[in-house]
Amino acid sequence: GAGVSQSPSNKVTEKGKDVELRCDPISGHTALYWYRQRLGQGLEFLIYFQGNSAPDKSGLPSDRFSAERTGESVSTLTIQRTQQEDSAVYLCASSPVGASSSTDTQYFGPGTRLTVL
């Protein structure tokens, strides 16, 4: 596709349930990033993939959060046993080169709005 796509666009779930968020990066982009954005806040870095490996997972807030990437393409962010404080917009971005270029530009998807009741 022409840009980064994310699904679902909206997800409402009950506390304690697991959710999976999907990101389809721009074809050929090596690097993929996940961010969380709470209402009225800036972007909070979660995890970065270079190819299928994740050299930087330092932003994942707890062990309930995990992410994987396969085929150097699609990535899924999984949140287990969701809590109300997990409610936020989850944004995915991809970039052509990643850490090998210090000025790589990120292209963002529209985000998934997660609401935990």
Next chain:
Amino acid sequence: SQKIEQNSEALNIQEGKTATLTCNYTNYSPAYLQWYRQDPGRGPVFLLLIRENEKEKRKERLKVTFDTTLKQSLFHITASQPADSATYLCALDPVGGSASKIIFGSGTRLSIRP
């Protein structure tokens, strides 16, 4: 502590005037700084990147300055238009020269009134 600060209060500007947004940072030594635009319900869109050895960068009606002594970047929109209304985010690489983690400010909401 390390932080990036953008004016959290909304900036209201009359159409045609120049809008100036500020991004200050402490305890980082970034190799570059980026500015993004974010519209409601959408992801950020990259606008400009300025490197530490560049004082100023221009793109159409946009101008960015980067003062590594003051640890500050200014983002200017000249001849502002209502379509420029959005939230503007600054971002930097916290360790200098690495794209593996970019730190974003919380953004400043800009409103251009006709």
